Amino acid sequence: MIRRILGISMIAALLVSCGNTTEDKTTAEEPAAKAEVTFASLTENPDNYTGKEITVEGKVVHVCMHSGKKMYIVGEDPDIRLFVSAGDDVPKFPTELLGSEIKVTGMLEKIQKGEDMESEHSGEEGEDCETEAAMAKQPVLADMVLNYSAHVEK
Amino acid sequence: MKLRKLNRLTHRDVGYLITGMTIIYALSGITLNHKHDWNSNYIIDQRHFTTDIEFTRDSDNDEKVQQLLDDLGETKNFKASYYPSGDKLTLFLHGGSAIVNTETGEGYVERISKRPLFYQVNFLHYNPGKWWKWFSDIYCVALILVTITGLFIVKGKHSITRRGAVLVAIGIILPVLFLFLY
Numbered sequence: 001m002i003r004r005i006l007g008i009s010m011i012a013a014l015l016v017s018c019g020n021t022t023e024d025k026t027t028a029e030e031p032a033a034k035a036e037v038t039f040a041s042l043t044e045n046p047d048n049y050t051g052k053e054i055t056v057e058g059k060v061v062h063v064c065m066h067s068g069k070k071m072y073i074v075g076e077d078p079d080i081r082l083f084v085s086a087g088d089d090v091p092k093f094p095t096e097l098l099g100s101e102i103k104v105t106g107m108l109e110k111i112q113k114g115e116d117m118e119s120e121h122s123g124e125e126g127e128d129c130e131t132e133a134a135m136a137k138q139p140v141l142a143d144m145v146l147n148y149s150a151h152v153e154k
Numbered sequence: 155m156k157l158r159k160l161n162r163l164t165h166r167d168v169g170y171l172i173t174g175m176t177i178i179y180a181l182s183g184i185t186l187n188h189k190h191d192w193n194s195n196y197i198i199d200q201r202h203f204t205t206d207i208e209f210t211r212d213s214d215n216d217e218k219v220q221q222l223l224d225d226l227g228e229t230k231n232f233k234a235s236y237y238p239s240g241d242k243l244t245l246f247l248h249g250g251s252a253i254v255n256t257e258t259g260e261g262y263v264e265r266i267s268k269r270p271l272f273y274q275v276n277f278l279h280y281n282p283g284k285w286w287k288w289f290s291d292i293y294c295v296a297l298i299l300v301t302i303t304g305l306f307i308v309k310g311k312h313s314i315t316r317r318g319a320v321l322v323a324i325g326i327i328l329p330v331l332f333l334f335l336y
Contacts (some may be wrong), residue, residue, distance in 0.1 A: 024336050061236045061244070065196060067280050091282040095196070095266055099233035099246020134238065140290040 036103075039075025043140050044081070046108070055105040056146070057154070058082060060097040062131040068092025072131050073104065081135045084146045101154040106146040158306065165303035168296050175293040182279035185272055194272040209243050209256040219245060226252060226263055230277040 036055045038092065041048075058073030069086040084104055086093060091125045135142055185194035203226065207218050215237065223229045223245065231247040237256075245252040247263070254261035281287055305314045305322070312318060 059234055059236070061238075065193060068195070068277075069280065074236070078236055088281055088284075088287065092277060092280060098251065099236070101234075107273075130242075134240075 003007050026101070039073075039080075042108075043075065043077070043080050046141055046144055048142065049108045050061055050110050050144070051108070053105065053107050053149070054146075055103055056082065057101065057103045060093075060100050060102060063093045063098055064077050065095065069095070071097065072135065073123075079134075080138055080141055081131065082141050082144065083135065084148050086148050090148055097153070102144065102151045103147060103154065104151040106148040108144060108146050111145050161303045161306050166299055168303070169300050172293055172296050172300065175290070175296065177312060178275045178278055179290075179293075181193075181272070182275040186279065194269060195276055196266050196273070197269050201263045201265075203263065205254065205261065206258045207259070209237070209254065211237055211239070219243075220251070224255070228252060228263065267317060301310055 004135050035049070035052060037049060039056055039058050042054070042056055056073075056075075060071055060076050063068075063080070064070040069090075069092055070140040071086075072081040073083045073084060074081050084093075084106065162261050180192075185192070188194070205222055205225065207222050207225075209215050209218055215235070215259065219232075219235050220229070223232050228247055230243075233246040233248060234317060236244040236246065243254045243256050243258040245254075249267070250262045250263065250265040252261060278286065278290075281290070308318075310316075314322065
């Protein structure tokens with residue numbers, strides 16, 4: 001009996017670890033009908049949406065390869081990125097999202113200057129992340145974070 | 155039941171229960187320690203190339219992108235392109251990307267696949283959700299319990315009051331030394 005349980009446990013562990021490597025477990029629930037905002041209007045008036053739950057559409061141009069908890073999306077202007085943070089209660093973003101057009105819903109918040117900005121943006125990927133360095137120089141949205149709650153791929 | 159027997163049984167059974175979690179955290183802990191040396195989440199294969207195609211940000215690059223994709227044999231995998239300021243053009247592909255330095259024409263196609271076992275243990279280590287958070291908290295408490303009960307398993311010259319005391323002291327002094335070193 002014990003041998004069977006151990007055997008089944010090991011087979012299950014092997015199946016999970018060697019199984020489908022393309023599918024991810026990230027939640028892709030249908031975003032609730034929150035304020036749907038175009039990337040352009042977000043860029044023009046980010047303060048109008050600060051502290052609100054919004055849905056914005058954009059192209060995923062970077063996903064953190066280590067923690068998977070961070071991604072960046074852009075709209076029409078490839079130089080204006082929006083930082084999307086998965087937070088503690090959301091599984092990692094799959095790298096399969098790279099290059100995809102998505103609608104992402106979350107709470108837009110301003111990152112406080114100082115330690116908060118540092119911790120949110122340096123994170124697990126370290127100081128060698130080009131996207132983070134580029135984002136720090138952009139004129140708008142550099143100090144904003146969208147705290148993710150859901151997304152759908154277009 | 156005698157206290158010592160209860161201690162031993164607790165140590166044994168809780169120890170059995172947390173074997174899987176200990177291996178998950180230990181394995182992912184090692185890989186995360188070396189995250190700047192080795193990408194434990196993904197296997198990344200790079201194929202380098204050079205192109206004569208001249209890309210410019212101020213013109214429509216669609217045809218040029220198509221030409222490059224044809225040259226690379228990646229047309230069917232193409233998802234989108236991304237060309238921000240600078241000299242780096244990224245073509246997102248299914249299962250990877252192609253990155254070109256538009257100044258030098260040098261580039262590479264990068265194929266990304268999840269590294270079996272390590273991807274999954276790292277996924278869990280990074281706290282994928284609130285239920286896992288509570289589950290791993292329980293594991294941590296259980297680990298403390300196993301450690302403390304382990305101190306009182308044996309009697310005599312190898313017990314916590316003799317040889318055990320020395321070894322425990324060494325185990326505490328070593329990390330404290332690192333605190334002073336850093």
